[in-house]
Amino acid sequence: MRLSVLDLVPVRTDQTTGDALAATVGLAQAADRLGLTRYWVAEHHNMPSVAATSPPVIIAHLAAQTERIRLGSGGVMLPNHAPLAVAEQFALLEAAHPGRIDLGIGRAPGSDPVTSWALRGAAGRGDEDVQQFPNYLDDVVALMGSEGVRVPVPRQQYVLKATPAADTEPRMWLLGSSMYSSQLAAAKGLPYVFAHHFSGQGTAEALAHYRQNFVPSDLCQEPTTFLTVNAVVADTDDEAAALALPNAQSMARLRSGLPMQALDLVEDAEKAELPPQAQALVDAQLAKREVGSPERVATQVRELAERFEVDEVMLHPTASARQGVDPRTAPARERTLELLAPLLLG
Secondary structure (H helix, E strand, O other), rough: OEEEEEOOOOOOOOOOOHHHEEEEEEEEHHHHHHHOOEEEEEOOOOOOOOOOOOHHHHHHHHOOOOOOOOOOOOOOEEHOOHHHHHHHHHHHHHHHHOOOOOEEEOOOOOOOHHHHHHHHHOOOOOOHHHHOOOHHHHHHHHHHHHOEEEEOOOEEEEEEOOOOOOOOOOOEEEEEEHHHHHHHHHHOOOEEEEEEEHOOOOOOHHHHHHHOOOOOOOOOOOOEEEEEEEEEEOOOHHHHHHHHHHHHHHHHHHOOOOOOOOOOOHHHHHOOOOOOHHHHHHHHHHOEEEEHHHHHHHHHHHHHHHHHHOOEEEEEEEOOOOOOOOOOHHHHHHHEEEEHHHHHOO
16 A cells, blocks of 8 residues: 655644644655655645645745655645646646656635635636636646647747746646546546545545546546545544544534634643534544544555555544644654554555
């Protein structure tokens, strides 16, 4: 089995944005040292508990401080950006770190409608940007290629390229949490990742459709996918449950419309009082996550990999921290990787 990491660059109540980024560097270096396959960062905007607003900037920062692990986006929300801008950013990353860059692309906004409007600016076309998503995908692929794109203009064919002389290209992945993404990935012959960590529902149907309807392409000859899971591992089940609580409460606040805030430390989360509806969401969140001792979670991860027929699992380590921890570190998140890797990679 291969193991990878998805990181939203969480911001705890004891951290500044700089602290959170420093902790992410430490986590990426731990993943690199432990032999994990890839490390992806998400794109979210205007959220107090998430510092992953610009995947290409974070990827460049991490690539300079790691040695061999693949770095990528999980993902770039393409309707927020011009296809040429995305192609240029990731083609340059690939030029600087050949063979180490993944471009995971998604269709969701990654934020609220007001923030999406601000991201797209005056040139944004609202729903049309989402409707044009399949065409934008094609544009990004073509722009990163060595031939570029030929744009017809009066009396000539104008060539657009993401870089002057591409030697290698980033590996593109399509991300999603619905059947739409499964259908599109299959039709375009793209590697595909269903966001199992997001809801835990619909994964089997999406992957089955993808595999059954896959059309080989120059980018991918056969169906290629892996599984994403939320995970918190500690020396005991009780400690893992305590470390998982703050993130579960944060997701419950988001889904029940409560004000968002930075990620609580464990001691504050244990004292927090949420409305009954939100508390029910917390319980549901914890029930869907892989939380516990190393042996317990390793068994759960193996069972998920077998159930969904994948040989790679991308862990989203959601542990918070206890009071007194260095704000520039995330020891509980690193511990999740350190405890699982020997059991699953051996």
